Amino acid sequence: MSLMFDSLAYAKKLKAAGVPEAQAEIQAETIVEWMEDRLATKLELEHVRADLKRDIKELDAKVESVRADLKRDIESVRAELKRDIKELDAKVESVRADLKRDIELIRADLKRDIQELDAKVESVRSDLKRDIKELEQRMVIKLGSLMFVAVGAMAALVKLL
Numbered sequence: 001m002s003l004m005f006d007s008l009a010y011a012k013k014l015k016a017a018g019v020p021e022a023q024a025e026i027q028a029e030t031i032v033e034w035m036e037d038r039l040a041t042k043l044e045l046e047h048v049r050a051d052l053k054r055d056i057k058e059l060d061a062k063v064e065s066v067r068a069d070l071k072r073d074i075e076s077v078r079a080e081l082k083r084d085i086k087e088l089d090a091k092v093e094s095v096r097a098d099l100k101r102d103i104e105l106i107r108a109d110l111k112r113d114i115q116e117l118d119a120k121v122e123s124v125r126s127d128l129k130r131d132i133k134e135l136e137q138r139m140v141i142k143l144g145s146l147m148f149v150a151v152g153a154m155a156a157l158v159k160l161l
Helices: 007-016 021-038 042-160
Strands: none
Touching: 007 021
């Protein structure tokens, strides 16, 4: 893992510039060590890239697995909901049928009650007619009696006068 840095050429340039030889060599070695510790080589970057590609493929596989699980779960929930909806529809239809039957029973009871009331009203009406006729007869008799008494009283007054 050597870097493409010519430490010898660097040290020579420093010597040419007037830096003592020992100091120039130490600087060149220090720069090489620093670069080796901190800079990545192409090979290291290729390893990292390969590792990242592998990790991405693994993540893609996990994502697909999760996606497939979610699809299965969604289909399962969808099937359960459809079944629940069918059950609810059946219950609603049952309640609707019960309500229709109850309404028909109530309608029949009301019709019977109305017919009974009509019969009672008719009975009361005929009783009232009969009572009115009886009252008319009594009034005619009483009026006739009053007239007879009045005529008799007038005839007696006429004789007396």
